[in-house]
Every structure is written in structure tokens, then in C-alpha cells.
Amino acid sequence: MQDEYFPDVVGSDGMDFGKAVCIITGASKGFGRCLAKEIALLLKPGSVFVLVARSGDKLRDLQAELAATRAGKAGLITRCVVADLGVKDDVERVIQEIREAASDTDIDQLLLIHNAGSLGDISRYAKSFTDLHEVNAYLSFNVSSALSLTAGVLEVFSRRQGLRRCVVNVSSLCALKPFPSWVLYCTGKAARDMMFRVLAEEEPNIRVLSYAPGPLDTDMQVEARTSSADAGLKKSFSVMHSQGGLLTCEESCSKLLKVLLKDEYPSGTHLDFYDL
Ligand SMILES: NC(=O)c1ccc[n+]([C@@H]2O[C@H](COP(=O)([O-])OP(=O)(O)OC[C@H]3O[C@@H](n4cnc5c(N)ncnc54)[C@H](OP(=O)(O)O)[C@@H]3O)[C@@H](O)[C@H]2O)c1
Numbered sequence: 412m413q414d415e416y417f418p419d420v421v422g423s424d425g426m427d428f429g430k431a432v433c434i435i436t437g438a439s440k441g442f443g444r445c446l447a448k449e450i451a452l453l454l455k456p457g458s459v460f461v462l463v464a465r466s467g468d469k470l471r472d473l474q475a476e477l478a479a480t481r482a483g484k485a486g487l488i489t490r491c492v493v494a495d496l497g498v499k500d501d502v503e504r505v506i507q508e509i510r511e512a513a514s515d516t517d518i519d520q521l522l523l524i525h526n527a528g529s530l531g532d533i534s535r536y537a538k539s540f541t542d543l544h545e546v547n548a549y550l551s552f553n554v555s556s557a558l559s560l561t562a563g564v565l566e567v568f569s570r571r572q573g574l575r576r577c578v579v580n581v582s583s584l585c586a587l588k589p590f591p592s593w594v595l596y597c598t599g600k601a602a603r604d605m606m607f608r609v610l611a612e613e614e615p616n617i618r619v620l621s622y623a624p625g626p627l628d629t630d631m632q633v634e635a636r637t638s639s640a641d642a643g644l645k646k647s648f649s650v651m652h653s654q655g656g657l658l659t660c661e662e663s664c665s666k667l668l669k670v671l672l673k674d675e676y677p678s679g680t681h682l683d684f685y686d687l
Contacts, residue, residue, distance in 0.1 A: 426672040427453040429519035429575075432461065432512060434564065436496060437527030439464035441629035442581065444473055445660035446524060449668060451477050455519075456486040459512045463505055464527065467493035488512075496527055496560070497552030506563035513567050519575060521568045522671075525557045525603070526581040530631060531595030534638050540594065553599035558606055570616055577671065580607045582621040582681055592640035604681055611679025618678050622667050625684035628657040658684065 431454050437443035439462075447462060454460075460477070462470050470491035477483045492508045494501035531549045540546055561578060568576060585593060586600035604621045611619040626632060626648075636648035651657055663684050670676055670687065 427455065428458075428522060428672075430455040430516070431458045431520035431522055432509070432516065432518050432568070433458065433522040433524070434461040434463070434509060435524045435526055436463045436560070437581075438462035438473060439466040439469035441631065442624055442627055442660045442664065443524075443526040444469075445664045446526060446667075447473060447477065448480075449661070449664050450522070451480055451482040451487055453668065453672070454482055454487055457516060458482075458487055458518070459516055460487065460489040461492060461505070461509055461512055462489060463492045463494055463496070465493060465495050467491065488516075495552075496556040497548060502556050502559050502563070505560060506567070509564055510567050519573065521564070521574065521576045522579070523561065523564050523577070524579045524581065525560070526579075528553055528581065528599075528631075529596075530593065530634055530638075531599075533592050533596065533635070534640050536592055536640055537594040546595070549595045550599060550602075553595070554602045554606070557603055561610065565614075565617070575618070576616070577618040577620070578607065578610065579667070579671070580604065580619075580621040582623045584623055584683065586621065586623065586681065590641070590644055592644065608679040615678070618674065620670070620676055620678070621681040622670070623681065623683040624660075624663040624667065625658045626651055626656065627660055627663060628652075629660065632657060 433450055435443050435447050438447045447460060462473060464470055470493065474489045474491050477487060477489050490508060490512055492505050494505050496502055529552065568574065580603050582604055583600045585597040586604040589597055607619050607621050632648065636645060636652055639645040666684055666687050670682060676682060
């Protein structure tokens with residue numbers, strides 16, 4: 412069966428991720444869901460997916476869809492972890508699930524994709540964020556959990572001969588450029604980029620990439636064009652939408668997977684869809 416999600420550029424030259432454990436946060440919808448479907452086609456039998464999000468029903472739908480694909484029929488194992496990554500116990504549960512997934516497989520590749528993210532309250536300006544708990548809750552999910560999860564996963568998959576380890580941070584132009592009324596999002600994305608640059612410096616044997624996927628036609632974009640407090644920004648997102656300027660998740664995913672498979676990027680770098 413020819414899978415409908417199979418991108419024309421990826422995998423066509425015979426490259427794949429081998430037998431892997433692939434962890435994707437925010438896999439229930441949008442870019443994360445698309446990544447899961449396309450990566451599934453690039454995994455060797457016996458590979459394991461660990462898919463994380465809060466929406467268990469959507470994760471299980473995806474699990475069923477994957478099971479029906481060529482990869483699923485060839486023995487891809489998918490584990491769903493329903494977790495709120497802003498909550499300590501949930502992050503620990505994700506790591507525990509990954510530990511269990513790791514115990515019954517001997518793999519060539521670890522692929523950890525930090526895709527889950529949120530905009531925070533973009534209907535207000537920086538000067539209104541007086542509530543420390545609100546700011547901490549945002550950073551806990553969007554920044555702190557990415558570090559704790561990475562550290563937990565690297566503990567499970569420590570360095571060994573023949574194991575390639577790759578960590579992808581789904582970033583944004585907002586990591587580099589200030590967007591008015593997006594103080595939490597810009598702060599979080601900038602912090603995450605630096606976090607993964609430090610990781611790349613410290614761990615030369617781990618491949619680390621921050622990838623800005625471009626403006627994607629997802630629920631996050633709906634929120635951007637309806638809720639941004641800054642009128643100019645709100646308008647530019649609406650115009651982008653009405654004039655067909657948004658990318659499909661498949662387009663952006665395809666570029667990311669090409670970069671990962673080619674494996675020539677400097678570890679720790681920030682790459683944007685439009686740079687490639
Ligand atoms: N869309 C864009 O234009 C754009 C542009 C640049 C960068 N990005 C980045 O690309 C990534 C994916 O964005 P998207 O557009 O696909 O967003 P989306 O459609 O809003 O999906 C976000 C994903 O994150 C999960 N998530 C949200 N809160 C969570 C939590 N507390 N715990 C665990 N999972 C949580 C959601 O699942 P549940 O709700 O089920 O938990 C969902 O699967 C994000 O990192 C985003 O910042 C997006």
C-alpha cells in the first residue's frame with residue numbers, strides 16, 4: 412500500500428532512521444501528529460514510538476492509524492502517554508514509560524522531538540504579567556519540561572557504541588525576533604534554543620537541532636490570528652492565512668526529515684524552514 416503521507420522527497424534515496432525509539436511530544440494534532448505519520452515510514456521493524464500529549468483520544472486515534480500503515484503492519488510499536496508536560500509527576504511518568512519501552516528493544520537510534528508548545532496568553536502585553544504563577548506555569552511546560560525530559564531520556568539512553576542520539580527542538584522565528592504581545596512565547600522559544608545550544612556544547616556525541624517550521628496551518632495559527640493583542644501582528648497573520656501564505660505541516664515536516672536524514676547540520680544550530 413502506498414501511504415498517503417509518504418513525502419516525495421524523504422526516504423526516496425533509501426535513507427531511514429533504522430531501528431529506533433522515537434519520542435514525540437505534542438503528537439495529538441498539528442505538526443507533531445504529522446511528524447509521527449511521516450517518521451513511521453522511515454523506521455525499521457521493531458522500532459518504538461512514544462507519543463505524548465494531554466488528549467488521550469486523539470493519541471489513540473493516531474495509534475490506530477499508524478497500526479494500519481505499512482510500518483504498523485511491519486511491527487512498529489506505538490505507546491501513547493497521556494500527560495500534561497507542565498506537571499512534574501506527568502513528566503516523570505513519561506520518562507518511566509520511555510524506560511519501559513527501552514527495556515525491550517535493542518536500537519540503533521534515539522530520536523527525541525520536543526514539539527509540544529503553547530502560545531500562552533497573547534491577548535495581553537508584557538506589562539500585564541504580574542502573576543508569577545502564571546509565568547511559571549507557562550515556563551514549566553514550555554521550557555523546564557523540555558530540559559527535564561531530555562535529561563531523563565539521556566539517562567535511560569546513555570552513550571554506547573552504535574547508538575545514535577538526536578534531539579530536536581521545534582523552535583520558531585520567535586526564538587530570534589521579538590513579537591509584541593507574545594512575551595511568553597518569544598521568551599520560551601529563545602530559552603529553549605539556548606538550552607539546546609548548551610546541550611550541544613556539552614555533549615558532542617549527541618546531535619542537536621532547533622528547527623523553526625515556518626507558519627503552519629494548525630490550531631496554533633488560528634489562535635495567533637484571532638487572539639493577538641497587537642493589531643499589526645494579528646493582521647499580518649490574517650493576511651497570511653487569507654492569501655494562502657501558510658505552510659502545510661507535511662511541507663515543513665518533509666524538510667525537517669530531509670535535514671535529519673542527511674545529518675550535516677552543525678549540532679546545536681537553529682535552522683528555519685525558509686533557510687533550507
Ligand atoms: N503553527 C505555527 O505556525 C508554528 C510556527 C512556528 C513554530 N511552531 C511550533 O511548532 C510546534 C507545534 O505547533 P502546532 O502548530 O502543531 O501546535 P498545536 O496544533 O497547538 O499543537 C500543540 C501540541 O502540543 C500539545 N500540548 C499542548 N499543551 C500541552 C501540555 N501541557 N502537555 C503536553 N502536550 C501539550 C497539544 O496536545 P494536547 O492539547 O492534546 O495536549 C498538541 O499536540 C510548537 O512547538 C510550536 O511552537 C508552530
